[in-house]
Amino acid sequence: MDKSNERKDIEVLQKELGNIREELQLLIVERDNLRRELGNIREELSKKRNEVMKLKEELNNVKNKLNDLYQKLNELKEKSIKLKNLLKNQLYELKEVSIELKKLQPIKIHMSLDEIKQRIEQLEWTIITTPYLDPKDEEKMVNEITNLEHMFKTIATNQKRYSELIQKYDEIKNVVNNVREELNKVNKDLNDCRNSIALMKEERNKIKQAITELIKDIIEIKKKRDNIKERLKFTISSINEKRQRYIEILSEIKRIQIESKKSVEEKIIKEKKRKALEKLNKGERVSLYDLYVALEDSTSSPS
Secondary structure (H helix, E strand, O other): OOHHHHHHHHHHHHHHHHHHHHHHHHHHHHHHHHHHHHHHHHHHHHHHHHHHHHHHHHHHHHHHHHHHHHHHHHHHHHHHHHHHHHHHHHHHHHHHHHHHHHHOOOOOOOOOHHHHHHHHHHHHHHHHHOOOOOHHHHHHHHHHHHHHHHHHHHHHHHHHHHHHHHHHHHHHHHHHHHHHHHHHHHHHHHHHHHHHHHHHHHHHHHHHHHHHHHHHHHHHHHHHHHHHHHHHHHHHHHHHHHHHHHHHHHHHHHHHHHHHHHHHHHHHHHHHHHHHHHHHHHOOOOOHHHHHHHHOOOOOOOO
């Protein structure tokens, strides 16, 4: 190969080496930047996942609280139904007692029970102590005693029953008032429980929305990560290709240099052989080395 061509080839290869070095430097910087960016994205992903885990724990806590509130709500509803039924029954019984009381209004008389009793005793005493009592008068007195005794019994029975009903009415009225008071408390607890459930539902929905937004962020971050991974993979592949090409060029330059050196050596030997043969042909004195060169195979190299 011509010396000039060899130099041109080596210059071209060295120029390519320089370009590859520059490209490698840029690619390595890009690779390192991509790796750092990938590391940052992994940290961001880890942070987002931790946030999701924490929110899921909060969501589970809210769900547990909701379950407890629903259980309490059902218990309060059952209690409310029982109290309403009890109140209904007590009010019905109170109405019945009230109706009976109206029927058992005290009999309006001009005599008290003591007066009636005294009158009966007086009549009985008259009948007993009067020796010659007219039969008609006696019959009249007996009839009056009978009527008075019936009146006494009716009034006494009426008053006793009336008193019992009044006592029963008061007892039922107290039960009704207590049941109403307890029912009002249960209704208040029901409203409080429903309000708490509404707040818990709102909290649950907020947490769910936050989780949804985080998952969207994670999906986008993963897409970005995958894109960077592809770029990094391509960059590393380019670096490997450039390095391989760099090694190939170095090998090619070395080969050219070796071949160039070998070619020069061959020319020198060829020239020495020509001069040695020329001396021999002229019959001039030659050294052992010149003789060795002249006789050596042209393809061999000097020792």
